[in-house]
Amino acid sequence: MPSDVGRAAWLFLAPALILIFVFFFLPVLASLVLSVTDFDIYAIANPPTTRFVGLANYSKLIHSPEFWQALKNTFYFAIVGGPLTIAVSLAAALLLDARLVRFKSFFRTIYFTPFVTTLVAVAIVWRYLYHTRYGLLNYTLGHFGIGPIDWLGNPHWAMPAIILMSVWKNFGYNMLIFIAGLQAIPQDLYDAAEIDGAGPVRRFFAVTLPLLGPTLLFVGVITMIGYFQLFSEPYVMTNGGPLRATTSVVLMMYEEGFRWWRMGYAASIAFVLFVVILIATLIQFRLQKDRT
């Protein structure tokens, strides 16, 4: 009987494991190999022309101002956009968790809606909302005396514009996770803090935030991983411009690999992305460990 179960188990696993191995793990490993070759458009037609070039792609990368710009843009997006998204998510979760509020599930649904929408479609919508002259955003800001901003045409404003849209699009997901985390905090702790004379702000920092630690780590890691993979927003809204101000690492990889077919070079970009995400994840785990 046990061997029967074992055989059945592997049969149940086989389709998933084979698919994931062949169409995910293998390509990831192949990417590493590809990155030390000069695989290009000629190689696609005739693979044997590919040569081993060692670390040439990586050294080209290090000396490429475009790459450093893309890396800087991606970090800008992740380091400003990530915490901003988390802050907005947490604020929304606290609002929805407030005792005095009713119609919670109604508001929760509304807040979550942007997250389920199709990114390409809403990126197009936001492109028009950001229009310097006809856009609703500048019109609204105009009422507060804020002059028209060329959101997507000005290199200084393009990335903030993309960050703003991303916060709007993504905060609902983290918000749900925070709500679950908040509901797991025992009310007794708040009561005790209140008896000790702690006001709402102090209760937030002394009770809510520390107990939300694991949730915060989870949200931080997935938001960071997601944000380092920035691609569709600049592809649709700015095409990486103006002056490459919104070209992300993944967008550069896409252009090098699938527009110019410099696939060896593009693979080295992909690999750097992987290392960056890995390091960012490890740092977050470390930060969390130090705090507790």
Next chain:
Amino acid sequence: MSRTNRRFLGGRSTEDYLPGAVSGPAGGYGQVASALTRRRISQVILYVFLIIGALIALMPMLWMLSASFMPTGEASTYPPHFFPSKITFSHYGELFTRLNLGRYLFNSALIAFTVTAISLVINSMAGYAFAKLRFRGRDRAFRILSLGLVLPVQVAMLPLFLLMKNLHLINTYWGVIIPGMASIFGIFLIRQYALSIPDDMLDAARIDGASELRIYWSVVVPGILPILATLAIWTFLATWNDFMWPLIVLSDEAHYTLPVALANLSGEHVMDTELMMAGSVLTVIPVLAVFLFLQRYYIQGVMAGSVKG
């Protein structure tokens, strides 16, 4: 516990009436009254924030819907209109007649349904095996699989494209479908849920002589239906919304999914704001409908995937 009680009691508890409030000349009564006023004020403030937030969350989509009905050119006027001066369906008509949107709608639906159906079977079998079947190498296989969660999918895309090219799957539906047929996240989600199936139930079925496949189909699947519903919605939405891989693997218009077609159209028709809004509406409406009707399952999935995992 005390929290649920409090909610049950209509959200009122003693300390709500005992802030360090000013004790008026009327003594006890004044204290209670001012506490109630304070409560009322903070409630109003909370609602103001909530409603402003809701408006911001909905505004882009409301404007998209409204602009899609505007006569050509009206969305590009100053000051901006929020409502159409007269309602026209001509942009929707143009999308279906001249711009072939029906085709892309069909492609998107076909791909999303196929991926959802196939991946549900494959992921649930694997998730169940990891949760409930004892076999050699289980823990190691699971650990290796979990490594995949930190690997960004984009790292796989260049070689995956070459692999698909060798398999002659570029520009085919299968080129999009196959990489979506199994997902590590899906397996984890199912495994987590399947852990709660009682072993006795499985053993009883075994003693009755049921085959492993039969046990999976008639004991396990009915037991994990809620999480299957969650995963189905999740997969459908993710596949429908996916952009980068379809963009890479589909180069022929006849196979475009909606997001790819939309991104392509938006390059050619930058000035046709109303037309682009109609296209965006058609792309977003199916996913919004799925979400709104089945949100209970979907939201449970988000919470289950995070808090326990």
